[in-house]
Amino acid sequence: MARRLTQRGKDRREQLMTFAATRFAEQGYHPTSVSEIVAGLGVGKGVFYWYFDSKEQLFLEILKDAQQDLRRRQQQAIGEEADPVQRIVLGLRASMAWAEAHRDHNKLIQFAATETIFQTALRRGADIAAADVVKHVKEAIAQGRIRDTDPELVAQAMVGVVSHLTRVFIYERGEAADKVADDAVAFCLEGLSPA
């Protein structure tokens, strides 16, 4: 594809991606048809295929944008923080804040994890994100700030905590991301161990 786009074109493209993302998040990827997307925007079907090769490519595009945006947000939250443990905490809080603000995109990421076609694309982004955390964990271990265990494992464990708590407490029960993030941080730092 890779067309030359005018401003008008860029706007249309973004409009399609935004609208499709909400539909995908609401009713799922497969149940959302291309006809439905273009109808929702009041345009002809050809518009869709002018900007995207296929429905699948559109989804991948949205997914990539979402992952990039999340990572940007995390890095910018961490900023110049020197303490590795604090960097972990900041990244974790940023993830939850992002998930609260971008439900649609976050749901698509969760969905992509269950669909074979999208798993490889998803993993590219997920691996990058995990690598960031692993780096901080290693540094914290080297400084004796945290327990000496497999960095990869605790990094993934934290991802599991964040994503599941987000789903249950923020999405299903409508709790505030800040509050849930506090609890998630406490759990990751101390687990169940008594004070």
Place this chain on the structure above:
Amino acid sequence: MARRLTQRGKDRREQLMTFAATRFAEQGYHPTSVSEIVAGLGVGKGVFYWYFDSKEQLFLEILKDAQQDLRRRQQQAIGEEADPVQRIVLGLRASMAWAEAHRDHNKLIQFAATETIFQTALRRGADIAAADVVKHVKEAIAQGRIRDTDPELVAQAMVGVVSHLTRVFIYERGEAADKVADDAVAFCLEGLSPA
């Protein structure tokens, strides 16, 4: 539906559910057609609709069985154990062992969490499972064995740890459930805190 089934009928039904479960797990619910399921078993389409009202009902049936089986396995692993913390640990290990042995069913549970249509059905089972853990957590807190925090939250956090580590380390990287379970238990009990 609720037909009277002979042994032959019960076998056929089970055959359909088993085969459909592997297909659903492999390629997803929507991309798997009823025609494909019956073709895979070498039978006519009418056979499917003799045993099930719809594709959706079949999925819900498989889902319900999977959740029941998992719970049974957990309870039987816990047995008569008196120590609440130990009960949590045993349940957690049982979840991972089950997930390793029943990849297909576990994937369907993960998929169901992303599809609006199946979320309510899934939650019925998930709430029951969570309630079990919450009970143990409350008891452990009362005994001063673990930190005094929201029992619901730590229960869900542990679910998040288990399900994500299962996906990444057992499914994607083929590690042994025992080993991963050891690490998951350690993380849940102590978090990142130094020994």
Place this chain on the structure above:
DNA sequence: AACCTTCTTGACCGAATGGTCAAGTGGAGT
């Protein structure tokens, strides 16, 4: 044997689906 119920067949249905394309429209540059 006849008979009843469980089970099986596969052609068929209407309603989608993702994707194409010849024919246009309209705004910017000259």
Place this chain on the structure above:
DNA sequence: ACTCCACTTGACCATTCGGTCAAGAAGGTT
């Protein structure tokens, strides 16, 4: 005013989907 090309249209296509149903086969009971 004319040209150019980014954009838009919507009828159309092959294919597939979930689901139905009249017709019969298979097996047990009497």
